[in-house]
Amino acid sequence: MLLKPTALAIALTSASLLLAGCEPALPVKDSTSSPQWFASGQQAANNAAPQANTSKAKNIILVVGDGMGITTHTAARIYSGQQQGLLGEEFSLSFETLPYSALIKTYNTDQQTPDSAGTMTALVTGHKTKAGILSVSDQAQRSDCASGQQHKLATLFDLAEQQGKTTGIVTTARLTHATPAALYAHSVERNWESDNKLSAAAKADNCRDIAQQLIDQNNSDQALEVVFGGGKRHFLPEQEGGKRQDQQNLLTSWQQQNPQQQVLTNLQQLQQADLTSGRWLGLFSSSHLPYIDQRDTSTPGLLDMTKAALTRLKHNNGKGYALMIEAGRIDHGHHAGSGYKALNETQELHQTVQWLLNNIDLKDTLLVVTADHSHTLTLAGYATRGNPMLGVVKGNDDQGRPKTSAKQLDDGGYYTSINYRNGPGAVDWQQGDRTSVDPERAQQADYLQQALVPLESETHGGEDVALYAAGPWAHLFGGTMEQHWVYHVMHHALTSDNAGSEDRD
Template sequence: MSFVQKTGLSLAIATATAVLLSGCATTGPSETLLSSGLTAVSSPQSATQWYQLGASEADQRQQQTATTGKAKNVILVIGDGMGITSLTSGRIFSGQQLGLKGEEFHLSFESLPYSALVKTYNTDQQTPDSAGTMSAIMTGTKTRAGVIAVSPQAERANCGSSKGTELTSLIEFAHQQGKATGVVTTTRITHATPAATYAHGPERNWEADSQLPEEAKANGCTDIASQLVTSDLDVAFGGGLKAFTPAATGGYRADDQDLTANWLARPGHHFVSDAQQLQQANMKNGQWLGLFSGSHLPYVDERDDKIPGLLTMTQAAVERLSQDSDGYALVIEAGRIDHAHHAGNGYRALKETEELHQTLDWLINQVDLSNTLLLVTADHSHTLTLAGYPTRGNPINGVVKGNDDRGLPKTTPELLEDGQSYTSMNYRNGPGAVSMPRPGVDEATALQPDYQQQALIPLESETHGGEDVAIYGAGPYAHLLGGTMEQHWIYHLMRYAITGKQEI
């Protein structure tokens, strides 16, 4: 059995396991259709069942074999802000959307065979920002918070200090090796994380020329949008149209240029601006820029049919990049997980995580993992917590209902010493902060899409967390993942997979 077949089988078994371990929601058996086409029948829990499933997992893992051939393709997937608690909560949420209890569910990428923990600090910050972390992943060099693919010798927002410190990104290296390259994001394409794949500069906020200070202009720095349209990217899909269009037409540019026209003026370059244009595009060749919103793409539950989702953009990108006989390098970002967390909005963070899970479910079954290195990680975490002893299967974003003295689920919410109910998902800081006496929350309120989980410290925007994040992988040299890694080492793994040799 090939590695690809084993991986697909593992995913199917993992999903079947989730169904089996959920137990019956009703008195009779129920059937759930798996994405693999298999049908699993749920059954009551038993000690024997848990034991057998554990033995089966051990057997599967001992059959894993490392893949050591060169990687034709490299795909890096970033769940922006998707820390460990986001993974746990997202896993439960996605399972519960399928009618399962949730805890036993696996997100699609959690079944990839290799994993590790990743340290996320910047050279100047204990708790990092996305610009510094993504620059480390893309360039193999840790650097400062707020800078885009320049060395730590550059001072933030100081153009002169950054000259000569530009670092070659993995995407740029892949292009040098003759591979097609692309980036897909649900944020502005000029936002910090996607920008680190193709741009260089000492300030992440210089997305349009109107945001450049006089010092930057005098010392020859250019805005991120301008750098994209002169880049060698074959695919760039996301939001952020306003950074490319003049102020006279509602954009942010002070130079009166329409950079989408500049992109189209290059031979073989194409531009699309809505889902229908993307679906009708002939993705067999050419270079493609797709900007589907003025700023970030709307959250999953707020999009209309004019806005393509992460899966649709990923499918189009893979179709185009796969035409290159030398292979490709692709970066995919589920960027709005991060934004929902900053807003203290757990529901939308979980919905964005679910979209990433669904996108990777397609991607894992689409690509050939014998010659494609697939890595899934986060750039940093958030302050989301999950606690309170809720009974198994309790709605992940609902109020906590515990178990009685016999271990049986209660039907009424748990109350704290202040006499109020509470949710199991909360934030350490952010806009949901409460003061004493603490208000309670009922189930109907907690389950609303706009509900902001309660927080301890009042801040306009919830902050990142500083703990490690997870990385999952499959394909050539993914077996080198293990233990606790420095974040910049991810670049060196990807480069090693492309070249098949260590380079200093």
Template sequence: MSHTRRALFYATVVCILLAAQALPPCARDDEECRDSRMHPDLEEPTGRVFARKFDGDDTNDYWRNQGKEFIKAKLAEKRNTNKAKNVILFLGDGMGITTHSAARNLIGGEEQYFSFEKFPFTGLSKTYAIDRIVPDSANTATAYLCGVKAMKGTIGVSGQVEREDCEAMLNTSTHVYSIAKWAMDAGKSAGVVTTTRITHASPAGVYAHIAERDWEDDSEVKQSCGANTNVKDIAYQLIHGEVGSKLSLMMGGGKRHFVDPKLYVNGTRSDGLNLIEQYQQLSAQNAYVESRAELNNLNFTNVQRVLGIFADSHLKYHLETDENSVQPTLEEMTRKAIEFLSRNEQGYFIFIEGGRIDTAHHDNMARIALDEVVEFSKAIQAARDLTNEEDTLIVVTADHSHSFSYSGYPYRGNDIFARTPANPVDRVPYLTLSYANGPGYETFYDVVNKVRRDPTTLITGDIYDAFPATAPLDSETHGGDDVAVFASGPWSHLFTGTYEQNTIPHLMAYASCLSDGLTACSNAEK
């Protein structure tokens, strides 16, 4: 090789090397390369990383044996075709699959199971509304309680009623009734328990017929329908409505919607009524409680109905309370509700909602949302412990999901609320948990300089930490993905597969023989 050609060769090599230094660590698009450029700036430990590991889980036998044991358990299951004397519907408001999957890390890790995840049968429910791909808690309540899909924002009315249509909802032919009424018509007792206002969208699906979920008291109705309207608000329907007035047990928050401010300083009614007092005057056997102590000390001997209202609005988040809290936990309310309703020899239907999973997600408060799932699971376990699987069908589901993300290749045992090993192109760390939208955007994005802020400097460990959001919204939105359905007890095997959300009450009614149509009892007679 001549001197000139040799010089040209070495110059070319130097140029290639210099160019390579300016390129990303890897230009290929295979998995090995993607992993190598995920976190070039992190102090990455050498070798395999296990923050949490179990003996033998790096062997083939560990996982093969686990698979075999699962098959054996499934083969040992027997289909329960007894008539369901009791039906309990648990609703985790906003508890999408991502939410309860991430929440497992709060009970020991992703390999753990919540009480309801141990149920033998699971399915998927499609949650869309008649008019929306992504639903709200009102139209979904109409679906999973009343058996029909409806318009967003409406409760207990058919799809013929548009949101805020004051006149259409007065036509009783548009009203649809929940499985609670079906149960009471069959001689059973019925009740509703929630950690939200008892006039909120989900619990209202048990007893209300309304064209606007926000019409929780008469003041809100009048703003939309005028002072002389005949539309009755949700709180009024709970006390005096066709279904609400017959419910045996009602517990939650929302006292403000039942009382005029002239009679109670925090009241929001404008009609001069005290609906709580009216409820008490209906019968000397109508018990009313406002605290955990009053509920726990309530003697059911001479009590026909129970109304418990424990807050002016929603109940506090579990993380905001302690052992001395005035308000009862969801588990405590569940236990008292089952104890009370079990007095009816004909059985009962009860709707129990862990409602504050949803409200925490709307504020991007992932710590609180996941903790509420843990509390929800405790209540479900209590119900399973207090009832007999031979005659009590328990169904657990969600009304909708949220725009909640759980990603980034975190190591086993990593703090679920911490950063991931991944290092984005902008070299700013990102967290395992985030949202597609919501108030967290303003905290984590520097609008002036158009750059993301380092989330590890902003997440403090406070329960109210807002987690990052991609798009700025005052309130994070729901998600449109299917939600899981878990079932245990009589005819629980029917809840497998993928189906429309409005199928759920029909399946429960079939198991409990609650209609004149197709039921387990009518089939047995043929």
């Protein structure tokens, strides 16, 4: 394995282990000495030149934290560290230990701040396109079925299937939602998740809804072996609690296509399934999977689905696999203005990648972890070291020692370390909302961080996101890259090796 936790993380974690078991609240002391800081940095620098792996990638795993901007990383890192009794800042999320990273420009061809359809299309087809469009080129117009018919784009999974690999999707969002759908559907409108949303013109021009396209692709030679997520309602007719107006039960028709194809609807079925062969459609919720703190014991989490998917994908006749894993609800937590939800969903992604790192071989597997776009989360306010991530800011005194009480602003109120620029947590200044922050309440699951601009749904952010990678050709990621370049590095890794026999087309 190529990876080692950074020297800094090792030194700081061992220094902080003495603190394990403490409440993640002040005062927790960092016992790292000045020579230890210096030595850990020195060690990190000495280890900073990992060897480039120029073998052809047999396997590829693309992990997408939907809406996981860099502030989300930092906040989730501190939050996760504090869950383990550490101060938090010195902690590393699993994917932050990968040896290669880059900044990614996320704009769509028609939008400065992007949406997930255009960004995922860039990641998995190598073409930037318009917001709202799934794996159809920029020549099409959004919602205009006819304009897209001649401009469908081949995807990373098309290439993997042509190479004889097994392919799979795991997501906590609806399977018909933008990020997973870009891998199997071609649609000029991301909202055509089921036929009830198709316009009359789209139907007349023979555009298929996204759920239908998932079933259609299963009839082809390039069918996905594993598709796990939520969104059952788009596969069921209205009289069975679904959204479909064509009265089709797509789950029944999918199972009838082939006895090797099975549908799973809960965690127990997932754990009992013989995943050594066959094609598996897992629909574990009517819409998106519930947030972590709202899931019951019959609903699998991201890690449960990832373990099961990898079991199936590893039965691949030696030809390898391609897997996309999406933590889809980071984005939704942010849209709802809930730092608690966004950080907990990010933590689940961290744990899933940690498990992957213990169960895959980076000699022949390219692992890429990135986000499609950012959000308006900010982390600010001069909190003292180890201040609870969801808490109100407690600063340091003039001598740099933690104050005994939280900082009150000139308006008399407290403020939290993380906030949003816009969204449902916006304060009404006239009503005195700004000063109403309660230190206890701020850390609860249903608290909405304060925002400036009132919007029902907090928006995406337009700044670059981070990408982390390890494995074959991961060293090609670096600097500031356009989002569609990511596809081309993945393509290169799947088709090229170091013997000079590149067959890249």
